[in-house]
Amino acid sequence: MGRYFTRRLLTLIPAWFGVTLLAFAFVHSIPGGPFDTGAVRPPATTALLEAHYHLDKPLPLQYLLYMRSVLTGDLGESIVQPGLRVSTIVTQRFPTSAELGAAALLVALGIGIPLGLVAAVHRNRVADRIVMVGATIGYAIPNFVLSILFILMFGLYFDLFPLGGWGRPSRVVLPALALGLPWASFIARLTRASVIETLQQNYIRTARAKGAGPTRVVVHHAFRNALMPVTTVTALLIAELITGSLVIESLFSIPGMGQYLTASVLGSDYTMTLGLIIFYASLLLIANVVVDVVYLWLDPRVRY
Amino acid sequence: MRPHEWTVWCVAGRRRLTVCALLIVGTVVAGATVISAASADRSASAAGGTLRIAITGAPDPFDPALLGDNRSIELAQNVYEGVLGVNNKAQIVPALTTSWNRSANGLVYTFKLRHGLQFGNGDPLTADDFVYTFNRSLSPKTASGTSFFLADIKGADAVLNGKAKTASGIRAVDKYTVQVTLAHKAGYFAAEISRWPAWVVDSKVIAKYGKAWVTPPHNIGSGAYQLTGQVGDQQYTFTANPSYYLGKPSIGRVSVSAVSDSTAAVARYQAGEFDAVVGLSAAAILQVKSNPTLRAQFHTTPIERTVWLEMNNTKPPFNKLAVRQAFNHAIDKKTIIQIALAGVGTQANAWLPSGITGNFNAQHSASTYNVTLARKLLAKAGYPNGKGFPTVELDYGINYGEYPQVYELIQGQLEKNLGIKIGLKELPINAFNNELTSPKTRPLLWGYTFGFDYPDAQELDQYLGIAGAPYNYDGYSNRNYDRLVARANTESNQATRAKLYAQAENVRLADAPTVPLYFVNQNWLVKPNVKGFGYSPLYMHPWRQVSIQP
Numbered sequence: 001m002g003r004y005f006t007r008r009l010l011t012l013i014p015a016w017f018g019v020t021l022l023a024f025a026f027v028h029s030i031p032g033g034p035f036d037t038g039a040v041r042p043p044a045t046t047a048l049l050e051a052h053y054h055l056d057k058p059l060p061l062q063y064l065l066y067m068r069s070v071l072t073g074d075l076g077e078s079i080v081q082p083g084l085r086v087s088t089i090v091t092q093r094f095p096t097s098a099e100l101g102a103a104a105l106l107v108a109l110g111i112g113i114p115l116g117l118v119a120a121v122h123r124n125r126v127a128d129r130i131v132m133v134g135a136t137i138g139y140a141i142p143n144f145v146l147s148i149l150f151i152l153m154f155g156l157y158f159d160l161f162p163l164g165g166w167g168r169p170s171r172v173v174l175p176a177l178a179l180g181l182p183w184a185s186f187i188a189r190l191t192r193a194s195v196i197e198t199l200q201q202n203y204i205r206t207a208r209a210k211g212a213g214p215t216r217v218v219v220h221h222a223f224r225n226a227l228m229p230v231t232t233v234t235a236l237l238i239a240e241l242i243t244g245s246l247v248i249e250s251l252f253s254i255p256g257m258g259q260y261l262t263a264s265v266l267g268s269d270y271t272m273t274l275g276l277i278i279f280y281a282s283l284l285l286i287a288n289v290v291v292d293v294v295y296l297w298l299d300p301r302v303r304y
Numbered sequence: 305m306r307p308h309e310w311t312v313w314c315v316a317g318r319r320r321l322t323v324c325a326l327l328i329v330g331t332v333v334a335g336a337t338v339i340s341a342a343s344a345d346r347s348a349s350a351a352g353g354t355l356r357i358a359i360t361g362a363p364d365p366f367d368p369a370l371l372g373d374n375r376s377i378e379l380a381q382n383v384y385e386g387v388l389g390v391n392n393k394a395q396i397v398p399a400l401t402t403s404w405n406r407s408a409n410g411l412v413y414t415f416k417l418r419h420g421l422q423f424g425n426g427d428p429l430t431a432d433d434f435v436y437t438f439n440r441s442l443s444p445k446t447a448s449g450t451s452f453f454l455a456d457i458k459g460a461d462a463v464l465n466g467k468a469k470t471a472s473g474i475r476a477v478d479k480y481t482v483q484v485t486l487a488h489k490a491g492y493f494a495a496e497i498s499r500w501p502a503w504v505v506d507s508k509v510i511a512k513y514g515k516a517w518v519t520p521p522h523n524i525g526s527g528a529y530q531l532t533g534q535v536g537d538q539q540y541t542f543t544a545n546p547s548y549y550l551g552k553p554s555i556g557r558v559s560v561s562a563v564s565d566s567t568a569a570v571a572r573y574q575a576g577e578f579d580a581v582v583g584l585s586a587a588a589i590l591q592v593k594s595n596p597t598l599r600a601q602f603h604t605t606p607i608e609r610t611v612w613l614e615m616n617n618t619k620p621p622f623n624k625l626a627v628r629q630a631f632n633h634a635i636d637k638k639t640i641i642q643i644a645l646a647g648v649g650t651q652a653n654a655w656l657p658s659g660i661t662g663n664f665n666a667q668h669s670a671s672t673y674n675v676t677l678a679r680k681l682l683a684k685a686g687y688p689n690g691k692g693f694p695t696v697e698l699d700y701g702i703n704y705g706e707y708p709q710v711y712e713l714i715q716g717q718l719e720k721n722l723g724i725k726i727g728l729k730e731l732p733i734n735a736f737n738n739e740l741t742s743p744k745t746r747p748l749l750w751g752y753t754f755g756f757d758y759p760d761a762q763e764l765d766q767y768l769g770i771a772g773a774p775y776n777y778d779g780y781s782n783r784n785y786d787r788l789v790a791r792a793n794t795e796s797n798q799a800t801r802a803k804l805y806a807q808a809e810n811v812r813l814a815d816a817p818t819v820p821l822y823f824v825n826q827n828w829l830v831k832p833n834v835k836g837f838g839y840s841p842l843y844m845h846p847w848r849q850v851s852i853q854p
Binding site: 030031032033034035036037038039040041042043044045048049051052053080081082083084089092093096162163164165166250251252253255259266267268 | 364365367370372444447449450451452455464465515518536537538562563564565568569571572575577701703732733734735736737738739741752753754757763767768774775
């Protein structure tokens with residue numbers, strides 16, 4: 001297993017470099033440079049600025065210069081907001097996005113898994129029908145519609161929660177629900193399908209034959225094995241949720257990273273966009289390895 | 305299970321142990337977050353004598369040489385000052401100087417500093433600090449985007465190009481006298497040197513902390529307030545400087561929050577979280593206008609920014625004067641302001657906004673709404689009722705939320721009034737500006753805007769107006785205009801300069817190279833007990849002028 005993981009970690013290196021190269025190519029192919037903001041300056045000043053940020057050099061050289069600074073642990077500084085370091089944005093903004101993502105993940109799993117389980121156990125009965133209709137609706141409504149509905153209902157009409165901002169537990173509730181509920185619907189459907197499939201396995205029949213009660217069969221024998229597909233999805237979901245949702249962040253005025261990534265792409269803030277993409281990519285690559293470890297823990301049959 | 309049974313369950317096996325450890329860590333982290341958030345709330349509500357302002361987005365880091373957008377500059381002006389400043393009417397006035405003068409030949413500027421000045425940390429502030437500051441802003445290592453404000457100084461070129469460390473034209477005559485010699489006559493230089501690249505910084509602090517000097521607690525200026533706290537890029541705390549030369553300001557603390565969605569900021573203002581909200585979007589303005597209490601607390605004033613329609617003067621159909629004039633008379637600016645800007649804007653019939661030297665008539669007749677005249681002019685140009693008019697696309701960059709509606713209205717008005725159908729193309733702002741830079745990709749018609757960095761007509765005329773100017777994308781060229789602008793730029797007498805810019809503006813408007821649409825209005829909400837809060841044609845009033853009534 002040790003050898004497997006060493007190999008697995010080594011394959012991350014070319015993948016990581018591939019990501020940086022692709023990101024660099026994409027970022028520089030967007031029309032308009034960081035100094036095309038409409039701010040007035042003589043051409044000589046623009047030339048000096050371009051030289052300062054190496055933008056006057058050929059692209060391959062720019063890539064090498066950039067990678068040199070990244071490999072020495074420096075993600076660089078914003079071109080559009082000079083003095084603002086990418087690492088500052090990561091350390092200040094990422095925790096917020098991660099907190100919101102974690103809360104939304106809690107919603108997705110905490111609501112999705114139990115409901116899916118209930119639906120599976122009560123398969124084709126009233127409870128199942130209600131959960132599945134709810135899940136279909138929940139998955140079909142986009143999160144920005146949900147957000148606005150929540151703001152109108154719980155924020156303005158019933159006045160139960162603050163309309164936006166961050167830093168208090170009460171401010172997390174609405175955005176986490178808006179971000180997490182569509183995924184809870186998805187998880188519920190997935191859990192239901194997976195539990196139903198698992199309940200048809202031979203070893204479940206064996207357990208029943210040994211005299212295990214229905215609850216024990218589901219909770220003790222079927223549930224953990226049924227969690228495999230949910231685990232796979234959860235890994236992808238973590239990536240999806242913690243990277244920050246632009247829509248939710250702007251609707252609830254949450255200071256997350258999503259806004260920065262979008263603004264930096266639109267403003268051709270090359271170093272900022274690249275720095276954030278490289279940060280995300282590194283995170284995702286690590287998350288993939290973590291999922292492999294979790295598989296191992298969940299299913300002792302898995303051997304590497 | 306009872307607690308001890310949980311413990312037994314947890315320690316029976318490695319996997320169970322992992323689960324328990326994760327649960328415990330998770331609970332502790334969540335608890336700590338809740339507690340820290342709750343205590344942050346308490347400290348905020350306990351504050352007294354605090355002015356709480358919501359702005360639209362995160363400001364730039366607080367290095368005066370590197371400032372770029374207005375919302376950063378209007379905060380930083382409370383922390384830093386220069387030899388000159390601007391007053392609430394956007395006029396140039398002495399700041400850290402008791403007096404200043406310009407030599408008879410217009411080349412030598414002498415500034416007499418106030419005595420006993422010091423930075424917020426107690427470091428004495430003398431003429432040498434200005435010599436350091438000006439050269440620092442010019443240095444290519446600083447990479448200031450506005451170093452050109454000081455580029456007229458003798459020897460500035462050498463510093464800008466990295467060939468010298470100091471410009472020969474910048475000199476500390478004695479401890480209290482700064483002398484600046486220009487390479488050529490520049491009547492607008494006083495306006496330039498009143499702005500942020502010339503706001504004095506403390507060389508000792510920068511030498512000691514390097515790049516970290518811009519963030520609290522290292523950040524130091526000589527202004528009425530010091531930046532003393534910063535939470536991420538969302539929350540900034542400014543504290544009154546007790547050693548400020550005009551005395552300690554009335555408000556002890558100013559807390560500034562960056563809230564990107566202004567409808568959300570208005571809701572939080574209503575909930576009592578803010579004393580003032582600035583820069584409301586059209587959507588937020590409509591929300592405010594539907595509420596009588598908010599409506600009474602809403603204010604607006606024109607700022608020095610013009611929005612206009614630019615036509616490619618070098619290509620048909622806009623190379624014909626009559627076509628350009630027809631477009632000028634066919635657009636109903638009043639309706640645009642009413643609908644797209646929620647009524648908050650000022651009709652523009654001239655290019656230079658009011659309050660700028662050279663603006664002489666914001667109701668110039670070359671650009672007033674007159675459909676009959678517009679149709680007549682279009683027919684004269686050979687396109688009666690728009691017949692035979694080529695396909696034209698109007699491009700615009702998204703830098704204001706109101707733009708799509710502004711240009712959709714223009715599209716409708718041109719069709720209704722002139723029988724001309726135009727297409728619209730919306731681009732991200734940088735891509736849009738990039739498209740304009742090359743004559744090959746430049747469209748026939750586009751929306752453009754300019755906001756003044758310093759209050760002088762020279763900035764607009766020199767960089768966008770004259771033939772060959774770096775941002776003269778419409779290709780407008782008139783020797784008479786260029787000559788008048790050049791004379792106004794070098795003239796020292798401000799009254800003569802104003803006359804010359806006005807003459808130039810007159811020539812330009814007669815040629816109708818653009819359609820002036822509106823002057824942008826700044827707008828804000830402020831609680832009635834806050835006195836003195838407001839906007840000059842350039843920026844927010846300095847906070848030292850503001851007081852809070854009990």
